Amino acid sequence: MAPSAHDLVLANGAIIDGSGAPAAPGDVAIDGDRIAATGPPGTLFGRRTIEPGGKAVAPGFILVAPGKRADLVVFDPATVRDRATFDGPAVASAGIELVMVNGRTTYRDGALTGERAGGMIRRQAA
Numbered sequence: 334m335a336p337s338a339h340d341l342v343l344a345n346g347a348i349i350d351g352s353g354a355p356a357a358p359g360d361v362a363i364d365g366d367r368i369a370a371t372g373p374p375g376t377l378f379g380r381r382t383i384e385p386g387g388k389a390v391a392p393g394f395i396l397v398a399p400g401k402r403a404d405l406v407v408f409d410p411a412t413v414r415d416r417a418t419f420d421g422p423a424v425a426s427a428g429i430e431l432v433m434v435n436g437r438t439t440y441r442d443g444a445l446t447g448e449r450a451g452g453m454i455r456r457q458a459a
Contacts (some may be wrong), residue, residue, distance in 0.1 A: 339381035340364045341436070342379030346390035346407065361390055361405065366450075383407070388430065407431040 347356035348371065360377040362370040370377055385407045387445035406429060413428030425443065432440035437450035 337378075339369050339377060339379040341381045341383065342377045343390050343407065344377070344379075344382050344384050345374040345387060346385035347410075349385055349389055350389040351391075356389060358387070362404075363436045365435070368383065383431065385436070404435065405431075405433045 341363040343361045343363075345358060345360065348359045348361065349356045350371075353435045358374050360374055361368060362372075362377040362379060372411050385438045388407055388409045391406045392410070408429045411428075413426060415424075415426050418424065423438075429440070430442065431438060434448070434450040438446050439448045440446065441452055
């Protein structure tokens, strides 16, 4: 029996999972707006695949684990840098290749995609 395909797999990235452990090579599978699974390189299959080529895959430093929202950033640690200035505060950072919010690609290859995937955060009564 063939393994089931996820909506999207980020294949063979350097996963930074927010635990404080060093980055480790692996795959991250996304179904809908959630992380479905993580695994060693080459173990997850998707209808779409993005290959970060060993670049960092970071979840905004919130635990990358099945069931968590798929908020991910793919970047090259060697080239990432802030280019914003006081006069140009909206200039995109260098070295960031992909940003996913709720499992939807919002930034890719230096440009916004037009996806508006964010959600409202409601304040809880104390």
